[in-house]
Amino acid sequence: MAATSNEKAPQIDLIYKIEDKPSFKDALFAAFQHLLAIFVAIITPPLIIAGALDLDLETTSFLVSMALFASGISTFIQCRRLGPVGAGLLCVQGTSFSFIGPIISAGLVGGLPLIFGCTIVAAPIEMIVSRSFRYLKRIITPLVSGTVVLLIGLSLVKVGIIACGGGHAAMDNGTFGSWQNLSIAALVLIGVLFFNRSGNKYIRMSSIVLGLIVGYILAFILGRVDLSAVQTTDIALWNIPVPFKYGLDLNISSLIAFGLIYLITAIEASGDITANSMISGEPLEGEKYVKRVSGGVLADGFNSLLAGVFNSFPNSIFAQNNGLIQLTGVASRHVGYYIAAMLIILGLFPGIGLIFSVMPDPVLGGATLLMFGTVAAAGIRIIASQEIDRKATMVLAISLSLGLGVELMPDILTNVSPNLKGIFSSGITTGGLAAIISNAVIRSK
Template identity: 45%
Template sequence: MAELHTQATAEADLVYKLEDKPPFFNSLVSAMTHLLAIFVPMITPALIVGNVLKLPVEMTAYLVSMAMVASGIGTYLQVNRFGVVGSGMLSIQSVNFSFVGVMISLGFSMKEKGLDENTMISTLLGVSFVGAFLVCGAAWALPYLKRVITPTVSGVVVLLIGLSLIDVGITDFGGGFHLKGTDEFGSLKYVGLASLVLAIVLLFNCMKHPLLRMSGVAVGLIVGYIVALLMGMVDFSAIKNAPIVTIPTPFKYGFQFDFAAFLMAGTIYLLSVFEAVGDLTATAMVSGQKYEGEAFQSRLRGGVFADGLVSVIATALGSLPLTTFAQNNGVIQMTGVASRHVGKFIAVILVVAGLFPVVGRAFTTIPSPVLGGAMVLMFGLIAMAGVRIIMTNGINRREAVIAATAVGVGLGVAFEPDVFKLLPEVFRNAIAAGGITAVVLNVILPRDVSDKNIYLSDKKPE
């Protein structure tokens, strides 16, 4: 009954429902609104990985371009729902932040072994390509996985993603990884510029108008970029002699595979499945669709299967893995547009933007402090999203113990990765170690029916 009431309320608030086809101009405006919410988070992971691992500019630019192309392809598959592929809802695909820390950790490990950039990136994308098939399989095993990967487990994973990435954000805040260990790191010009960006994002976040709040990160980056330009901190050499068009090339850097790296990537893939489940459920709710029953389970299965298939395509083309993004759910609520046909406009715009390399290369010119000012808040919000997921169905003593232990192990590994040097390499990654700990504890710890859940409010969900 509660589901029907929520569904009817959401549907009544919609200007364009799921199957409606808005006029061309309305569709274009709605598409641009969605892109405003997701564009910065979409290209940021590739920029972070490229900057931290010190990849060549053209390689980082290609990662950014393919992120846009793959996101466009993935969004088109999701909204159209071809057979068993796709949710058939306005589900936007974008780069999965879960893999940023993993890629950086594995990349550093490969660099220590003497691998060059080409071999390193081909291995990272190779293990991600194979691992994506695990998500495709997980789509058909969702009823069984739900017993193992609960909101507490998936919430811990998202929390650790945010916490582990804050180190990257604060390093860029101080000037970037390339300046660490020098007197320049943490100097006033870098910290001041990053603080300006953060202040602008916070200012916009305090505004009442939803569109202004949503555009805060983009405005902060633009203002920070202009100030950096005036300070002479922007290097345009990356744009010079850029080709007119980028041709997506499968396995452009070759195909390499490493089983130890695959274990880590595969673990993150499986743990991120339920982040996608949560996002797809939220999309169904705000779109006025059923979020229980066989019809919804079919949508869910198609959405998760598309997640895996899109990551197969993305990593083959040269992008980091993709997943369903949560930000577009807020846009649906704000605009009242849940039409899946708007997703087709989003898909086309992303693919076209990705095919012109000047777009990708332009983003590589953003100075580290400008990115750092936005990332500190962005990654903190990811961590808070993890807390909200943990509290979805309330929390009792057992769930609190699982979350506390998993976060303790995960953060402990982040501080001292060699503590588990006798175990497989997967346990030297904070997200994987914490996620595996949460899964194991969820399986072995006994449940106490008398242990009551505590909710975020006094009123329990109906």
């Protein structure tokens, strides 16, 4: 059935559209590139949390494995769409960075049982928001969603720049921003751009992988690839998922903190799904669009609940994969099944993931910097699709000022209570709330 006038889909240059079924070779290749883009992002939150809570190596290893396992299950649900649950797009889910502050605070009070208890009990907040999305369209408008997507991209750019400079380890040893780190990152960035301009669909689809390979080779020549960790690490052959392994506990204060983040995550998810729909050539208005966003946000909350059951942390849709779709021209949701399978395998067999852990930061940074930039560009396109009058300009000014303000000067929250600081230290959270409130107040008629 042709799209109605208010459901007109944008014309996008794609090799494979949402419902297209790539060959096994093409799907596997595209999935592997997505895996490269998300692997480090998935395992980083559990590593940060485990370090802050001083967990032992066995527990840390298990949490990392379960983060991968839960991400695989969540990605499958988003792409497959089970009944009303799922966006039916190539949406990749992984461990959310937004919850790290509240998780650590809860962990210091009640350990892992309190963390997983709050993860499960607070998740329905996002699920409830998803069911009321069609009634919140006057509040969560394309202007709000575009602003959130823009803030997500701009916030992620900082992560990419840090990786290009050598990462936090380079900051500690004084090599951050060295000519070696910058040369590796620049070569990867240039390589991705070069291969992405190819008229050959296989070269274009493999642009991220080829760029990473070129960077890896240079890093190896410069002696920046350390394989000692792979040779000396003693890990189990496999990890078996055990529901509620650490038990459950609840605390009202922690539950409120988790609930607020779930609310913001719903806004982020709606923005990510909007960007994904646009990049994939799908409508940004009408019943089909509302159904996709509602189902995607519902899955976002349900998958976080499921992650808590399997001893993992809240999940959210990864914005960086939207950038990868745009770069590769592959939007087929069937590729998501391959990504899900890879993540589940990595979760069950932790040894397979070791090769990713030795990837030098500048190699990954060179590729992710470009992807994060495309996410920000997608936000700009969503905003530009709307009429930017005086009121809309005021909403943008307030949202971007507050959101970027806390990102650029986090010390502004030094004297704020730890719970509030954990919530508003994220530019996405602050800017997203500012966008919702200012849009509702300033643009109300």
